[in-house]
Structure formats: structure tokens, C-alpha cells
Amino acid sequence: MKYIITLLISICTLSYGAAQQTPGASQTQRIAIVGATAHIGDGTVLANSVIGFTNGKIDYVGTDKNKAAAYDLQVEATGKHVYPGFIATNSPLGLVEINAVRASVDSDELGDFLPHVRSLVAYDAESKTVESMRPNGVLMAQVVPQGGIISGSSSVMQLDAWNWEDAVLRADDGIHLNWPRPFTRGRWWLGESPDLKPNKNYPTTVKKIKAFFTQAKAYINDPQPKHLPYHAMKGVFEGTQQVFLHAQSAKQIKEGVRLLKQLGVAKVVVVGGHQAAAVVDFLKEHKISVVISQPHRLPQSDDEDPKYTFKLARILLDNGITTSIDVSGRLQDIRNLPFYAGSFAAYGVPKEKAVQMLTHDAAAILGLEDQLGTLSEGKDATLFISQGDALDMRTNILELAFIQGRQISLDTHHTKLWKRYSNKYGVN
Numbered sequence: 001m002k003y004i005i006t007l008l009i010s011i012c013t014l015s016y017g018a019a020q021q022t023p024g025a026s027q028t029q030r031i032a033i034v035g036a037t038a039h040i041g042d043g044t045v046l047a048n049s050v051i052g053f054t055n056g057k058i059d060y061v062g063t064d065k066n067k068a069a070a071y072d073l074q075v076e077a078t079g080k081h082v083y084p085g086f087i088a089t090n091s092p093l094g095l096v097e098i099n100a101v102r103a104s105v106d107s108d109e110l111g112d113f114l115p116h117v118r119s120l121v122a123y124d125a126e127s128k129t130v131e132s133m134r135p136n137g138v139l140m141a142q143v144v145p146q147g148g149i150i151s152g153s154s155s156v157m158q159l160d161a162w163n164w165e166d167a168v169l170r171a172d173d174g175i176h177l178n179w180p181r182p183f184t185r186g187r188w189w190l191g192e193s194p195d196l197k198p199n200k201n202y203p204t205t206v207k208k209i210k211a212f213f214t215q216a217k218a219y220i221n222d223p224q225p226k227h228l229p230y231h232a233m234k235g236v237f238e239g240t241q242q243v244f245l246h247a248q249s250a251k252q253i254k255e256g257v258r259l260l261k262q263l264g265v266a267k268v269v270v271v272g273g274h275q276a277a278a279v280v281d282f283l284k285e286h287k288i289s290v291v292i293s294q295p296h297r298l299p300q301s302d303d304e305d306p307k308y309t310f311k312l313a314r315i316l317l318d319n320g321i322t323t324s325i326d327v328s329g330r331l332q333d334i335r336n337l338p339f340y341a342g343s344f345a346a347y348g349v350p351k352e353k354a355v356q357m358l359t360h361d362a363a364a365i366l367g368l369e370d371q372l373g374t375l376s377e378g379k380d381a382t383l384f385i386s387q388g389d390a391l392d393m394r395t396n397i398l399e400l401a402f403i404q405g406r407q408i409s410l411d412t413h414h415t416k417l418w419k420r421y422s423n424k425y426g427v428n
Contacts, residue, residue, distance in 0.1 A: 021131065023160045024406030027381070030054045031405070032071035035078030036385060041359035041374035043352045051082055053381035056405030061375055075385070075400065083355065083390050084375055085139030085382040085403065087156075087362035088334050089291050090244070090271050090326045093141045094123040094130050094157065094164075109147065113212050115175045116232035117152030119143045123164040129331050130159050132412040136335050136396055137384050139403055140169065142366055144176055144244075149209060151176040153232065154244070156366050158382065160403045172235065173366055174242035174269070179256040180205040182249065206255070213263045242267040242367070244291075248274040248300075257286055269365055271326055274300060277312055280319040289322040289365045294333055294340040295347075307347065313357070314348035324362040342391030354391060381405040 031053055038049035038061070050068050052060035060067050068074050109117050123143050124130070133141070139159055145152035153172045161167035184199045186192030212229075219230035220237050235241030243265050245256045253270055260268050270276065273290040276283065283290065295310045305311070316323045325340050327333040333340075337358060345354040363373025372380055382403050388395025401408050421427075 021409040021411060023162055023166070024403065024408045027053070027056050027402075027405030029072035030070070031073045031075065031381075031402075032060070032068040033075045033077050033082055033383075033385060034065060034068045035076060036080045036082040038375055039081060039083045039352065039355050039390075040376070041084040041356060042376075043350075043356055045352060048078075049082070051375055051383070053402070053405050056381055058375060058377055058379050058381050061377055077385050077399075080399065081386045081388060081390065082375070083137060083384055083386065084359040084373055085384060085401070086137045086338055086358040086390075087324075087366070087372070088133070088138050088141040088327050088337050089324050089362055089365065090144050090328070091141045091334050092144065092146060092331060093133065093159075093334060094125065094127050094143055094167075095119060095145070096331060097124070097127055097129060109145070109152070112149040112208070113229055114145070114148050114152045115150050115216075115236075116228040117145055118155070118172060119145045119152060120155040120164055120168060120171055123155070123157060123167060125157075125161040125163050125167050128413055129334075131409075132414055133335050134159055134401060134408060135398055135410045135412060135415060136338055137386065137390050137398060137401070138334060138337050139382055139384065139401060139408075140372065141334070142173065149178055149180075149205065150212070151178060153241075156368060158403050160406065160408045169371070170366065170368055172241060174244045174267075175233065175236055176244045176246060176271075177209070177256070177260075179209075179245060179247040179252045182251050206259070210259060210263070213260075213265070217264060236265055239266045242269055244269050244271050246271045248272045248293075250275040250278040253279055254282055257282070257288060261286065273316075274309075274312075276321075277308075277315045280316065280321065283316075283321055284319060289324075289361075290316055291324045291326040291365065292316065293326045293328055294336075295343045296336075296340065297328075310343055310347040313344040313354075317349060317353060322361050322364060324357050324365050338391050338396055339393050342389075342393075345391060351389075351391065 033051045038046040048063055052071050142154050142156050144154040154174055156170040156173055157167040158169055180202050181199055182202045183196045185194050188194045216230040216233035217237055220234050245268055247253045247256050257268055269289045271291045273292050276290050292312055297309050299306055341354040341358050345351050360373040363369045384401035385399045387397040390396045398410055
């Protein structure tokens with residue numbers, strides 16, 4: 001019996017050690033960050049700034065250092081930079097722990113039309129992957145289910161919480177529709193030609209999508225008997241939820257948007273949008289925002305400019321299209337989010353506009369611009385101090401971070417390993 005007790009104690013100890021740090025305590029002191037270069041998030045930069053916040057809300061943004069005297073705690077940040085917390089869109093954060101361990105993957109469910117599947121209730125606030133995003137300034141994320149034709153409903157979470165109830169910033173912000181590919185490549189491992197060929201299932205799948213939306217709209221007008229998938233579409237037709245249209249080609253984008261608009265869907269956001277540059281006039285006409293895939297990827301055709309993926313953001317922004325960055329649903333890409341923005345900046349996007357893609361514009365796309373996205377009075381004090389340019393991996397070194405005014409830990413299992421082996425090899 002004593003061996004069983006010892007084993008149970010060991011398991012509990014290991015489980016505790018693997019868990020995320022205790023969330024930060026609620027803000028009790030008024031805090032002012034003094035002297036930093038403030039990147040407001042809307043393209044504005046303030047040198048020698050004062051950013052003050054009380055009870056989790058920003059209540060002063062300016063350059064009058066006399067204002068700082070009214071705050072209980074003054075953080076000296078001269079020569080450093082302060083940014084709004086970065087927002088990751090289209091992420092599986094908190095839904096996947098280890099891809100190779102099926103029991104730790106909650107991002108995908110069986111079935112094609114699953115708008116009633118909610119990422120909100122599957123979100124694991126104590127996931128190790130959640131805490132590992134924060135040292136790069138990623139403090140909020142849209143948590144998105146994957147798979148099927150309609151994957152389900154996403155929610156926006158802040159990344160320092162005891163549970164999903166504490167983490168949620170906006171519940172069920174949108175439904176995710178994966179538009180079918182009009183062309184496919186042959187399976188080379190079966191001896192098929194790898195060239196593109198028409199997808200014979202494309203027309204059938206589009207008809208299924210149209211039928212589902214049509215039937216869901218009819219159900220909303222007469223909701224009897226109870227039908228969970230149709231009921232979950234209510235916000236889409238009432239305009240309280242968006243449809244995130246996952247589409248890459250120009251054909252997918254145009255046909256998907258047109259069908260959704262015809263069916264009475266008011267709010268549509270394109271996710272992926274590899275060929276969005278070819279349909280900029282169409283996107284402007286329909287006032288469509290685009291969450292473009294991260295730039296570090298291969299061209300999709302033989303004659304495509306190999307640097308096109310890096311130039312796409314500049315093309316869309318020059319045409320007045322609200323744009324943010326899609327982390328492609330992969331955990332390993334989320335922590336690199338600021339560096340993807342930096343890559344877009346290297347190919348023509350003004351540096352502050354690249355910051356805006358991760359802050360104000362991401363918040364606007366998610367319907368949270370009144371609460372998040374800029375260092376503005378009345379908004380959440382979700383921000384961080386970096387030693388240098390947060391879009392450059394050499395200088396993105398966070399010293400302090402706050403979520404809704406709470407100072408959060410920047411330690412992770414990665415930083416612990418870094419410190420351990422730095423000590424071993426005498427690396428400063």
C-alpha cells in the first residue's frame with residue numbers, strides 16, 4: 001500500500017511540475033511605464049512615453065512625465081519599447097498538446113458540418129504550449145477548431161488564466177468554413193501524375209455547403225424541432241458572428257464570398273488568401289478583410305515569384321484591405337508570429353503597419369477593437385516591454401508583460417531548459 005501512495009505522490013508532483021505557472025494576481029497598484037518608445041498599434045509612435053494603467057485598464061497615454069507621479073509604481077523603461085499584446089489568429093492553441101499523441105489533440109471532430117463544436121470549452125488554459133507563446137509577445141489568440149467542411153466555432157482567449165472561463169475575451173466569434181479546392185494534384189505515391197487536375201468532387205461539395213446554409217437559415221425562422229448544427233448558425237445570419245472563409249485560390253475566394261453573400265451572410269473574413277492579390281478589387285467591393293498565411297512557405301506554382309509570399313501583405317495593405325497574419329493552424333508557427341510580421345516589413349510593409357497587423361487590425365478583424373489592439377485610454381492593459389524591436393528575433397527580448405493589468409510570468413519549459421544549459425556551458 002505504501003508503494004501505491006508513494007507512486008500517487010510522485011505522479012501528482014510530476015503533474016504539478018508540468019503545469020502552467022499560476023496566473024498573475026489582479027492589479028492592485030496603479031502602474032506607469034515611463035520613458036519607453038511606445039508603439040501604439042495604430043501606426044503611431046510616441047518617444048519618451050508614459051503609459052499608465054489602473055485596475056487592468058489603460059488610463060493615460062502621453063509624454064507628460066509629471067503624470068507618472070500619480071501612480072503607485074513607476075517602471076523605468078528608457079531606451080526600451082512598449083507594445084500592445086500581439087494577437088494570433090487561426091490558431092489551435094490550447095487544443096493540441098502533442099500532435100503525435102491523439103489523446104492530447106482536441107482540435108478536430110468527426111463529421112463535415114460541425115458549427116456547434118465550440119473550441120471554447122475544449123481550451124486547456126494550463127497547456128504548456130500556451131505559456132510558451134508569451135515570451136515573444138503573443139498574449140492573446142483566436143482558438144480555432146480544424147477539420148471537416150465547417151470546423152466549428154472559434155473563440156478569442158487571453159493567455160494567462162486558470163480555466164477557459166477566465167481566459168475568454170470573446171466567445172464564439174465566428175464559424176470556420178473550409179472551402180473545397182477546385183483542383184487537386186495526383187497522388188505520386190500511387191503512380192498518378194503530380195500535375196493539377198479538376199477536383200471531381202468540387203461541384204458536389206459546393207452544393208452541400210449551399211444546402212446546409214439554406215436549411216440553417218430556414219431553421220432560424222422556424223426552430224423546431226431542435227437541431228444543434230442549424231441552431232449554431234443563428235449568429236451568422238443575425239450578424240453577431242462572422243464566417244471565416246478558409247480559401248487560398250482566387251476561384252475559391254470569389255465563389256465562396258459570392259455564395260455566402262447570396263445566402264445573407266453579412267460578415268465574411270478570408271483566411272489563407274494566397275491568391276488574394278489577384279482579386280483585390282473584388283475584396284474591396286465586398287469589404288472583405290484577409291488573414292494571410294505566414295510568408296515562410298513555398299510558391300504554389302512553377303511560374304510564381306518565389307518572393308510573392310513575402311510581398312502579398314504589401315499588395316493588400318496598399319489597396320486598403322485590412323490584413324492580419326494567419327499562423328496556418330500550426331503550433332510551431334504561433335510563437336514566430338512577430339517575426340512573420342518582420343518578414344513582411346522587410347518586403348515593403350512599413351514597420352509600424354506590420355505591428356498594426358498583429359494588434360489593431362487583428363483586433364478589428366475579431367471584433368474586439370474597442371477593447372484591445374492599441375495602447376489607448378479605456379482599453380485593456382495587455383501589453384509588454386521589449387528591450388528592442390519586437391519584430392526582430394535578435395532584439396525581441398521581453399522584460400515585463402501584463403495581461404489586463406496583471407503582471408505575468410515569462411518563464412516556460414523552454415526558458416528553463418535554456419537557463420539550465422546556459423549554466424552548463426557557461427553561456428551568458
